[in-house]
Amino acid sequence: MTENVTLQLDELDLQILDLLIKDCRTPYLEIARICHVSGGTIHVRMKKMEDLGIIKGSRILLDLGKLGYDVCCFVGIYVDKASSFTNVFEEMKKIDEVVELHLTTGDYSMFAKVISKNIHDLQNVLLEKINNIHGIQRTYTFVSLSQPIDRNITL
Incomplete structure (x- = not known):
């Protein structure tokens, strides 16, 4: 907690x-x-x-599209059993295109945000990297068409 x-x-x-x-x-x-x-x-x-761990660092915000990364998607991941979570976490950390990973409630065990240069690269990430991780039963991918809101929380 x-x-x-x-x-x-x-x-x-x-x-x-x-x-x-x-x-x-x-x-x-x-x-x-x-x-x-x-x-x-x-x-x-x-x-x-x-x-206190409130400030954990600072980041630069990039316009990924201008750097050639045109595809943002979210991948719902079904993990086969609870004992597989640690392996899935460790393997997902190795995939550079995975920029966020969240444990979730609801239909998915976890949700990943994936950034890739194009659809071909996304296909490679999904088929050759994510879906080959031991413990992942299946995935469901949502491609982001745009991001009309991008903000930090206000205090």
């Missing part, structure tokens, strides 16, 4: 997070100016939130 660390955050911490969600490249001194505190205070608060 995940510990609720938000009890350890105050309004300044939430304001810092809100600014970073909007632009994670905002310099600490700019955050300090906006929040009316010192740069040192921002450093201390950032370290605290990293230590």
Whole structure:
């Protein structure tokens, strides 16, 4: 069970997070100016939130289409039995095209987000990589036509 660390955050911490969600490249001194505190205070608060595991890093957002990755899909995965989960996790980690993997309730054991350059590459990922993993009974693929909403949570 995940510990609720938000009890350890105050309004300044939430304001810092809100600014970073909007632009994670905002310099600490700019955050300090906006929040009316010192740069040192921002450093201390950032370290605290990293230590609590709230901030786990930062990422660059890429336009994958401009880099030649034109297909995004979601793969519902049926795992044959509970003892197969660990093997499936480990094998899925080895597939570069799998960018997210979620355990799910409902019709699937897990759900994977897969990015590929084209339909031919997607076919290869599905037939040669994912469906060859021991423990996967079957898959069901949903191709994304577009992504009209792409945002972070707001605090």
